[in-house]
Amino acid sequence: MDRKRVGILISGRGSNMMSLFEAVRRPGYPAEIVTVISNRPDAAGLAWAAGHGLATAVVDHQAFAAREDFESALHSALTAARVELVCCAGFMRLMTAGFVRRWQGRMLNIHPSLLPAFKGLDAQGQALAAGVKIAGCTVHFVVPEMDSGPIVAQAAVPVADDDTPETLSARILTAEHKLYPHALALIASGAARLDGGHVVGGHPVNQQAQLFSPAL
Secondary structure (H helix, E strand, O other): OOOEEEEEEEOOOOHHHHHHHHHHOOOOOOEEEEEEEEOOOOOHHHHHHHHOOOOEEEOOHHHOOOHHHHHHHHHHHHHHOOOOEEEEOOOOOOOOHHHHHHHOOOEEEEEOOOOOOOOOOOHHHHHHHHOOOEEEEEEEEOOOOOOOOOEEEEEEEEOOOOOOHHHHHHHHHHHHHHHHHHHHHHHHHOOOEEEOOEEEOOOOOOOHHHOOOOOO
């Protein structure tokens, strides 16, 4: 089986990177991590990745005068590693439309809400302010418009009456760690694919029981 070559972008601890690493170690998983790249030299996830035998690289955004120059270097690092799919895992940089288009259909992100609800920052706080009873997380393809790309997979998380943004965030993060490996497996295996601006295949929201069994 040909495994898709995955590059992971991080800016901090990279807890979703860690969950993806555990997933790719499973027999038959259709992807492998070939590089972990951070825009921050002090990102804690870099040391973790290197300590677990992953190739790492730093493309420090502060070293570039223009965003386009930074993204050109990032693109070069990804292509040098022959990356086929990019997974953003807490990568705290807004990307230009030009960079996104170069990787459109090949770059995934995870967001802590049931998109299209509660885009942008503090999605958990937005959910609590709206009084919703169900929150969750979404893996989607990255497009130039923020948090607006085709949805690959979602997981629902109940909202408790006494939730704070911190407690809800922690519960959603647990779901993220299951959902992201599941969604990557769907795309890497071809079980889910882009078709006319939407993703076909995979499983809809509320079928968390299947998150442990990617459709390969």
